Amino acid sequence: MSSQPSPLWTHTPSSVRMTGTWRSASPDYRTLPSPCLGACPVDGRIAVWVRQVKEKDYRGAWLTLADNNPFPAIAGRICHHPCESACNRQYLDETVGICSLERFVGDMALAEGWAFDKPDTERSESVAVIGGGPAGLSAAYQLRRRGYQVSLYESKDQLGGLLRYGIPAYRLEKAILDGEIQRILDLGVDVHLNAEVGDADALKALHDKHDAVYLATGASRSKALPGLDYSQPWVMDSADFLAATNAGEECTLGKRIVVIGGGSAAMDVARTARRLGREVTVLSLEPEDQLPAQRVEVDEAMEEDVTFVTGAMMQSAGANGDGLVLNCIKVNFQAGEKRGVFTIDPIDGSEFTLSADAVIPSIGQDADITRWQGVVADDGPVVGTGSDWQTATPGVFAGGDLASMDRFVTQAIGMGKQAAVEIARYIGSGEDRDTFPELTIVPYKAISSDYYPDVARHVPANTDVAGRLENFNEVQQRLEHTDALAEAERCFSCGTCIFCDNCYLYCPDMAITKLENGYEVKSDYCKGCGLCVAECPTGSVMMYEEG
Amino acid sequence: MEMIDYQDDGLFNSGHVACGGCVEALSLRVILNTVGKDAVAVVPPSCTAVICGGYPMSSVNIPVFHTTLESGAASASGVKRALMAKGKHDTTVLCIAGDGGTYDIGLQALSSAAERNEDILYICFDNEGYMNTGGQKSSSTPLNAATGSTPGGKDTRKKNLIEILAAHRIPYIATASPSHVNDLAAKVEKAKGIRGMKVIIVLIPCLPGWGVADNAAVKTARMGVESGVFPLFEVEDGVTYTMNTDGKSRPVGDYLSLQKRYRHLTDDGVAAIQSEVDQDWQRLQQRVAVG
Known part of the structure; x- marks a missing residue:
């Protein structure tokens, strides 16, 4: 004791x-991944860069954006922003305006002249990228960052693809496009313009010359509308119309134009035609609430006095005096499981006519894949690839609209990035794939919403409707600096x-x-x-x- | 979002025996670290007594004197005078009691100490009942709340201790909440610098006593503040009232629905509480306006 x-x-x-x-x-x-990251076609670390905006580290935000996408100013204008549809903030008040924040950062990067860093080490291996649209440019950028030599082959006389020839200037100013492309070229890309890779032999020759080939020629062949005589002077294909008007060529079509289709391209055609002083009617199979175009595009088209005739199809068209008469009928539209697959059922007795001077069919585009017969599989609507974007021929990769039915610009940018990683792996870099295995996406209930007072979304103003139709100036404007900061504050930083x-x-x-x-x-x-x-x-x- | 900015200097130890998720322990952490090392605590029987002690272990790194339930404020007065006699004028004497030791059994000692304007900082962890002994009602239990001794809900209102204390015209009285840590720390800091009697009443949603989920006591306290059930304010010299939050922004239902002690309530019962809260809020605003 x-x-x-x-x-x-x-x-x-x-x-x-x-x-x-x-x-x-x-x-x-x-x-854990935020819902926006889960939805982002380029796997953008949105919660991270928005937080950098909050902290006024704009250059850091831009660098985070540019890890996955060299085009933030472009994506900030035209992305279909599935990130916003997934945003957890919608369950409190409204989704965060991610797209407008991305544009804010992207525009600042261009204004400040921020450039991409040159690769740490140059590598001897080279890759031929065929197609200078969003997928090809994205792949070229990602390959250059990794030090690979890139030769870029573009069939037209300027780079940009759909971004230049498909999207009107009122949605994407050409100076922005040029600026974001130039920044990629400044990394050192061997560009060949007016260089069509027209057949299998040409492709094989490039494959012999380079360590790998990336095919990203897009979907440039317009689908033909059955029963419409394309040889008539009053018919103009939508891609041709947009390419011509984007190049500033004069439009010779008559006063009253009917655009057939309900997608983004149809909206672009309709609104472009309005700016050229035409009266425009959009005729779509889909009812208004199922139009494939983004809602905001439809709304802005309506503001610009585009007339919508939805849930109907044209059966025939013929001359009627100086103009045309389109014989149409109402239909029951049934969407299928996949985008672009549907059934229609004409409603008896619902026939009606539309008067017009010209018809612009805009019902989608197909990829031209038959020209490389023997090198790539050509039995599908698109080039067949494995999950690594490699075609039937080892070392030949494909992406963008050429290899996918996900027809969105940012999808193509994301595919270009994925292909660049796969090409690097093929050449032998030992790089890991960018994956999020089995991770739960942060649900809204994991957010302590008490810390976030209700704050309305900051929406940048559009230009006045009246002024819009007089030129091709951009309709959507940039967020003001203070609004951008306030909008970034609304982000929950889910999982970050x-x-x-x-x-x-x-x-x-x-x-x-x-x-x-x-x-x-x-x-x-x-x-x-x-x-x-x-x-x-x-x-x-x-x-x-x-x- | 507002960041919490108090500094933890390690004055409260892990390994204490408060229930997991207890915000009395959390509040103790904030208060002890804000007051600092030069302090002595006096604690009557309460959850705090259990959390601090358990011989031979202690969770707090300042001396604690465990006293009787009816004599918290009196013991604290004695400790303060003894320290003064030894020349330790700057040592803060904290009396940390529950609502039983404050509203009921310790009220006489508290009133006397207030009347003498003793230089002590009195903290009441108000969990609205005798939660340490199985959850009986106290005079702090609010209207309609069920306790072990009022299973159908208490049919009288909560005693308004602030008004009693204000009648003593002591230098400083405040309410505080573990959901508003910056505010709690600021009030402790302010009280520490005032000579004379200071009382801070902290709302402590009790997990077992109120039927609150283990992870929800902070949220419950926040709802209490935001619904106006437990407004955050200060009273100086018994007459000058100052509000510390922007007003009440929620119905009381947001607060009540997190607690099983109110689950028997009908819509009328909720309406009765809402009406009481609205009237008290109005009365409080009148006092603020006069002050």
Whole structure:
């Protein structure tokens, strides 16, 4: 027995007691993808760059954007922004205006003249990129960043593809397009214009000369509307119409134009024709709420007095005096499982006529894949590839509209990036694929929304409707600087820790340690209450059952 | 979003035996670290007594004197005077009690200390009942809340301790909440610099006592503040009222629905509470306007 009696007062810190044994579940910091990242065609780290905007690190934001997409100013204008449709903020008030923020950063990069860094090391291997549209340019950019030599072959006399010849200037100013393309070329790209790779032999020759080939010639053949005589002077194909008007050529079509189709290209045709002083009617199979064009395009077309006749089809067209008469009928439209697949059922007795002077069919485009017979599989609507974008011939890769039915500019940009990674792997770089295996996307319920007061979305103003039709100036405007900052503040940064210390400071058990770049749970003491998770404003820490 | 900016200097240890998710422990952490090392705490029987102690261990790195339930403020007065006699004028004496030790059993000692304007900082962790002994009602239990001794809901309102204390014209009285950590820390800091009697009443949603989820006590406290059930304000010299939040922005239902002690409530019961909160809010605004 000790001769010293124990003192009356406490003499041992409670930290000898391991309260961690009480726990049945444990918080864990895992960087999970935000819904916007999950939806982004280029796998853009949106939560990261928006946070950089919040912190006024605009150049950092641009660099993050440019990791996956060399065209933020372009994407910020014309992306179909599935990120916004997925945004968790919509469950609180409205989605974050990601696209307008991207444009804000992209425009700033152009205005400031920010350039891409040259690759750290130049490599001797070379890749032929065939097609200077979004997919080809994206691949060329990603390959150059990795030090590969790139020869770019474009059949037209300027680069840009659909961006230049398909998208009107009121949606994408040519100076923006030129600026973002030039920045890629400044990395050192061997550009060949007016260089058509017209047959299998030409392709084989390029394949022999280079270590790999990337095919991205897009979908340049317009689908033909059955029953329409394309030889008539009053018929003009939509791609030809857009290419001609984008090049500034005079339009010889008559006063009243009927555009057939309901997609983005049809909206571009209709609104371009309005700017050329024509009266325009859009005739689509789809009812108005199922038009494949983006809603905002339809709304802006309506503002510009484009008439919509939806849920109907043209059966025949013929001369009627000086003009034309289009015989049409209402249809029941049934969308199929895939985009572009549908059934229609004409409604008896619903026939009607439209008067017009010209018809511009705009019902989609096919890829020209037969010219490379023997090198690539040509039995599908698009070039067949594996999941690595490699065609039947090893070393020949394909992407963009040529190899996919996902006909969006940013999809093509994303495919170009993926192909560049695969090409690098094929050549032997040992680079890993950019994947998010089995990760749950941060759900809204993981966000502590109490930290976000309701704030309406900051929407940049459009130009006045009245002034719009007089020129091809851009309709959508850039966010003001202060609005851009306020809009960035609305972002929940889903799954991206913002180092706010809430988890650390709200822990009643001092069971979170602050590290230089994050936090760590002390499993000896964490009782598993989940307060850190409940008070995390970004959903960066979640509870997981142990074991 | 507002960042929390108090500094943790390690004055509260891990390994204490508060329930997982307890915001009384959280509040204790904020208060101890804000007051600092030069302090002595006096604690009557309460959850805090259990959290701090458990012989031979202690979770707090300042001396704590465990006293009787009815004599918290009196013991704190004595400790302060003893320190003064020893020349330790700057040592902060904290009395940390529950609502039982404040509103009910300790009220006489509290009133006397307030009347003498003792130089102590009195913290009341108000979890609106005797939660440490199984969840009986106290005079702080609000209208319609179910407790072990009022299973159908309490049929009288919560005692308004602020008005009692204000009647003593002590230098500083404040309400605070673990959901508003910056505000809590700022009030402790302010009180520390005031000579005389200071009382801060902190709302403590009790996980088992109120039937709140383990991870939801901070949120419950936040809803209490935002719904106006527990407004954050200060009273100086018993007459000058200052609000610390922008007004009430939620119906009381947002607060009540997080707690099982209100689950028996009908719509009428909720409406009765809403009406009480609205009237109290109005009265409070009148006092703010006069001050």
